[in-house]
Amino acid sequence: MYIPDIYKNENQEEIRTFLVQNSFGILVNQTNGKLCATHIPLELDTNKEGKEILLGHISKENxxxxxxxxxxxxxxxxxxxxxxxxxxxxxxxxxxxxNYIAVHVYGKIKIIEGEAVTNSLKKLVDKYEQHSENPVRIEDLSKKTMIQTRGIVAFEIEIQEIQATKKMSQNRDDIDHATIILELEKTENSQSVAVANEMKKCRK
Known part of the structure; x- marks a missing residue:
């Protein structure tokens, strides 16, 4: 990813927090000579060897x-x-x-099977069910329901490189920077307001 130096984010803690909070990503690879992309949750984790990975799964029909x-x-x-x-x-x-924030993660993918698939699904479900009034747990699902996991391909991606950009008008002087924040807030658009909040963090 092309990133001008002024917009390059090298704060590793911030990047990892971003990946946890914005885990719905796009998985890109080449299949049969064509680029393929799928929009799926990809969860940041650590494997048994202590290496950082992304966990995910796609349909076998894909x-x-x-x-x-x-x-x-x-x-x-x-x-x-x-x-x-x-x-x-x-x-x-x-x-x-x-203005925008984006992170590209490059890595090596491998298919996982058996108990590792259940563990991966458990981590995913536990994360997103934690604020539910009646949270669902993988452990409580019937064998009949869990048979559906046969229809997925689960995988882990060993992270090799992370590239992160955070373009938040860092190249503007304090007056323009403050004005941009005010104008973004005026829009009352959730994305624009979120950008305004990120911009405020850059000038603290």
């Missing part, structure tokens, strides 16, 4: 998984808040742009 054997190289893309930035918000003439 042909993307058949490319895992030909090449284990994978790209996972994660996006955060983003918003259009109008040049009318500057105190000088300029061009429009876009």
């Amino acid at each position: 042909p993307q998984w058949k490319g895992f054997a030909d090449s284990d190289q994978i790209l996972a893309i994660f996006s955060g808040p983003h918003s259009y930035i109008s040049p009318s918000w500057y105190n000088h003439e300029n061009v429009p742009t876009w």
